[in-house]
Amino acid sequence: MPIGLDLARTAKTCARAFDDALAAAGGSAPVWQILISIKTRELGTQRALAAAVGIQGATLTHHLNAMESGGLVTRRRDPANRRVHVVELTEAGEELFHKLRGAAVTFDQRLRAGFSDGDAAELARLLGKLRDNVG
Amino acid sequence: MPIGLDLARTAKTCARAFDDALAAAGGSAPVWQILISIKTRELGTQRALAAAVGIQGATLTHHLNAMESGGLVTRRRDPANRRVHVVELTEAGEELFHKLRGAAVTFDQRLRAGFSDGDAAELARLLGKLRDNVG
DNA sequence: TATTGTTATACTCTATAACTATA
DNA sequence: TATAGTTATAGAGTATAACAATA
Numbered sequence: 084m085p086i087g088l089d090l091a092r093t094a095k096t097c098a099r100a101f102d103d104a105l106a107a108a109g110g111s112a113p114v115w116q117i118l119i120s121i122k123t124r125e126l127g128t129q130r131a132l133a134a135a136v137g138i139q140g141a142t143l144t145h146h147l148n149a150m151e152s153g154g155l156v157t158r159r160r161d162p163a164n165r166r167v168h169v170v171e172l173t174e175a176g177e178e179l180f181h182k183l184r185g186a187a188v189t190f191d192q193r194l195r196a197g198f199s200d201g202d203a204a205e206l207a208r209l210l211g212k213l214r215d216n217v218g
Numbered sequence: 219m220p221i222g223l224d225l226a227r228t229a230k231t232c233a234r235a236f237d238d239a240l241a242a243a244g245g246s247a248p249v250w251q252i253l254i255s256i257k258t259r260e261l262g263t264q265r266a267l268a269a270a271v272g273i274q275g276a277t278l279t280h281h282l283n284a285m286e287s288g289g290l291v292t293r294r295r296d297p298a299n300r301r302v303h304v305v306e307l308t309e310a311g312e313e314l315f316h317k318l319r320g321a322a323v324t325f326d327q328r329l330r331a332g333f334s335d336g337d338a339a340e341l342a343r344l345l346g347k348l349r350d351n352v353g
Numbered sequence: 354t355a356t357t358g359t360t361a362t363a364c365t366c367t368a369t370a371a372c373t374a375t376a
Numbered sequence: 377t378a379t380a381g382t383t384a385t386a387g388a389g390t391a392t393a394a395c396a397a398t399a
Contacts, residue, residue: 130380141370213231216332264358275358276358303358376380
């Protein structure tokens with residue numbers, strides 16, 4: 084069995100289950116990824132944000148437009164460099180972040196069922212090797 | 219680090235690299251999956267085919283339309299049960315299958331770099347556990 | 354009525370190219 | 377000129393609902 088096929092099938096199955104979990108909590112995978120990135124690297128440029136999420140700048144704008152319409156984020160120009168648009172979470176954005184985090188934690192517990200610490204570490208090591216091999 | 223996030227990032231990185239490899243060989247991920255399923259479970263219904271690939275029947279029809287237009291497959295009614303459309307590879311379809319298989323094999327070798335047999339088996343075991351946990 | 358597959362339509366995520374605003 | 381981001385447009389993959397053909 085090719086490793087890539089096994090990985091793709093597993094990822095597809097897990098991604099769908101995770102998407103369902105996030106949707107039930109009122110979110111989606113890209114929104115969750117963007118919320119995480121905003122929370123963890125506050126004050127970066129949108130380019131950096133897009134790179135962190137693994138998408139193009141225009142794709143990020145697309146999502147941010149929807150998130151801004153949905154009242155999750157605000158965008159304002161940085162006074163120090165007015166080319167930069169600072170993205171910040173609104174209260175609703177913070178709420179959604181916490182809700183999605185809860186869903187993600189619950190999902191991860193489900194995923195980890197029957198995993199020893201050694202298993203988890205071994206999986207992380209092997210996945211890291213795969214990324215190195217294609218990067 | 220949540221397992222799901224690690225898995226999703228790895229799968230995204232690998233899937234993009236694999237898509238590029240398939241595209242360079244004239245294919246795409248769903249086409250490759252469908253070709254594999256046709257070759258390995260000849261004579262099934264399209265429903266079974268769709269289930270094997272992990273998509274809906276209408277989505278499969280969408281891809282088969284493109285593949286038929288592209289001269290890769292033919293569809294004809296099964297005389298024994300005329301509701302069933304038997305999907306078969308044309309010569310061009312067979313050629314593409316072999317070409318994509320070559321690309322997939324090459325990609326898998328790249329992915330396996332530095333993997334011992336034990337590593338590969340361990341990865342397969344852990345991925346299987348993940349699928350069990352969400353299935 | 355139930356099953357097989359198609360058609361029509363639309364949604365989500367993604368991307369590239371051209372553009373605006375700022376430096 | 378270079379950089380940050382947006383707008384316009386498009387394409388791939390997926391899905392649901394309604395439909396036609398067959399049993």
